[in-house]
Amino acid sequence: MAYKFVDNYREKGARKRLVDVLRKKGIADERVLEAIGKVPRHYFFSETFWEQAYKDIAFPIGEGQTISQPYTVAYQTELLHIQPGNKVLEIGTGSGYQTCVLLELGAKVYTIERQEKLYERTKWVLPVKMGYKPNFFLGDGSIGIAAHAPYDKIIVTAGAPLVPGILLKQLKIGGMLVIPVGNEKAQKMVTVMRVAENDFEEIVLDTFRFVPLVGDKAW
Template sequence: MNFDIARKRMVESQIIGRGITDRRVIEAMLKVPRHLFVEEAMAAQAYSDSPLPIGEKQTISQPFMVALMTELLHLKGTEKVLEVGTGSGYQAAILAETAGRVYTVERIRPLALRARKVLDSLGYLTINLKIDDGSGGWEGEAPFDAIMVTAGAPEVPQSLVEQLAPGGRLVIPVGSQFEQVLVRITRNADGTITHEESVGCRFVKLVGKCGWLSEE
């Protein structure tokens, strides 16, 4: 399989074809080899229009959702970004291509170690990864210009809002365990908060002290 051709077709049909216009996002999706972030047996499906399992009851998000969530952060290339839920590491790589420095947290050790290995092999030296409960953010590195949560939460964690810099954006799926709405929270310069809703979605649960308390 020619992965370069498959990646280009994915971007043309699933990303540009569905209204993503941010050039930084489009170029990142064209560049990052998504097939390296899934199990070798599933590499041929890496550019399909769907999420894929990555083990540990977790998934790599649908390409369009990765692009949409990144576009909603309005990144210019210099931002300090927090990702909650490293998973395969693919979204972190996209963020590294569109922002300045990335801090990503994964609670499941095997996933974190696998993601770190792939990211290192691709030379992503601007990505900092730690194994922890990321639902409360990464307080020691706050504030962040942007925060992305790649798992569904029952509500917006206040701790994440508080870790936004003035003008910072938080993108997070919020709702029940079975369906959510993608929400963008902006911490305005005057301290007020703007809440915007995007599209319906379905993510794995955000498990942790500021999310769902268990996987059950």
């Protein structure tokens, strides 16, 4: 993939150190680690905060939102088992960092954001400044994007009070949804596989803390 940003040895070294940290924390999928290692996370920060960009921390990006902790991005991505060509719906574009990781894995990404300022910023930063080209949408992610369904994978990057049934209906048979579910203080990561038209298998995993998923089928 050809990028429009300047990538120097300092940033490359910082990304390598971040990948090493994620590997030590248990991320085992080398394709996911390689994707994380390619995305220039400092492009989501003002220059004043570039030194924070490759630390394994979340960071405020405005509009009450954060750029996700790299470990969280890697964790959710690893659960999805992305294959090149997979059609992926991302609920909550946010900064666009997770979007870039999905694109690096070869996914065809449909990403939706409800905050107009974030949507406008990311719609410019990703394709113009960085060379990434997902399909952008502005709207209520809690109801998905039915017009482009079904999807191989759906990833929700905000905490929901429950798994929205409307999203499950937008999965292909054999498709998977990854979503944090709980209250506004903490959520359990949940994977849901659609094994048949009306048959779903759910697994509840580790505890995380996300910003709330706001919308008609959420908070």
